[in-house]
Every structure is written in C-alpha cells, then in structure tokens.
Amino acid sequence: MPGKPRSEDLRVRAIEAVLKDGLSRREAARRFKVGDASVIRWVAAYEADGRTRPLPVGRRKASKLEACRDWLLALRRDENDLTLEAIAERLRAEHGVATDKSRLSRFFAAEGISFKKNRARQRAGAAGRGRGAGGVESCAG
Numbered sequence: 001m002p003g004k005p006r007s008e009d010l011r012v013r014a015i016e017a018v019l020k021d022g023l024s025r026r027e028a029a030r031r032f033k034v035g036d037a038s039v040i041r042w043v044a045a046y047e048a049d050g051r052t053r054p055l056p057v058g059r060r061k062a063s064k065l066e067a068c069r070d071w072l073l074a075l076r077r078d079e080n081d082l083t084l085e086a087i088a089e090r091l092r093a094e095h096g097v098a099t100d101k102s103r104l105s106r107f108f109a110a111e112g113i114s115f116k117k118n119r120a121r122q123r124a125g126a127a128g129r130g131r132g133a134g135g136v137e138s139c140a141g
Contacts, residue, residue: 006054010032010034011042011052011053011054012052014028014032014038014039014042014043015042015043015052017031018043019046025039025040025043065107068091068097072091072107073111073113075087075090084115088100088104
C-alpha cells in the first residue's frame with residue numbers, strides 16, 4: 001500500500017546517483033533505503049519530462065458529467081426506461097459531451113440511482129413466461 005510521497009530532495013539525490021554517479025537504479029535504491037521500483041519510476045519520470053516532484057495526491061478532478069447533472073437527473077426522472085447507451089447518445093447529441101456507459105453508471109450510482117429492474121416486475125415476468133404456448137396461438141399456425 002503506497003504511503004506518503006518521498007521528499008523531492010531524496011528523489012533528486014537518487015536520480016543524480018544514477019545519472020551522474022553511474023549507480024544502477026537498484027544500487028541507488030539500496031543506498032537511499034527506498035524500493036527499487038521507486039528509483040526506477042523517479043529516473044523514468046525525470047528522463048521523460050524532467051519531473052522530480054511527486055504527483056499530486058488526493059481527490060480526482062470533478063467528473064465532466066457534473067456540469068450536466070441536472071439535465072441527466074431530469075432525463076432519468078422523465079424517461080426512466082432509457083438505457084445507459086441511449087443516455088450517452090443523447091448527452092453527446094444534445095450537449096456535445098462524449099462519455100461511456102461505465103462513467104454514466106458510476107455517476108448514477110453516486111446519485112443513488114439504480115438501473116436494475118424492480119423485483120415485482122421480475123416476478124410478474126417470470127409468471128407470464130411460465131404459462132407455455134397454451135394461451136397464445138402461433139403465427140405459423
């Protein structure tokens with residue numbers, strides 16, 4: 001489990017030990033008493049974009065669906081039989097916001113809205129399917 005990010009000073013010293021002093025990444029990790037993978041990542045980040053600071057920790061940025069929250073909730077309330085795919089298509093067509101079903105599912109779950117069919121409807125459907133072909137004539141008949 002990741003802990004608190006290491007200081008930038010430690011990162012810089014480990015990176016310099018690898019790039020300037022010629023130590024291997026694993027040797028630098030042993031010298032500074034950190035994990036091998038940490039030094040490997042620090043050097044890779046420095047080589048890729050010059051970054052020595054840890055990435056920000058904390059909450060992710062707000063979902064792009066938050067801007068359309070009221071519209072989405074009203075749509076779900078007014079047309080509650082829409083699928084997540086249909087909602088995604090409407091959102092793109094009417095608001096220009098591209099998203100997928102999994103993001104919509106997480107959004108609605110966070111709002112306490114479920115897309116599961118209710119139990120009463122499931123029981124009624126099962127009873128109707130159990131009748132067999134006796135009550136309905138076939139079109140081929």
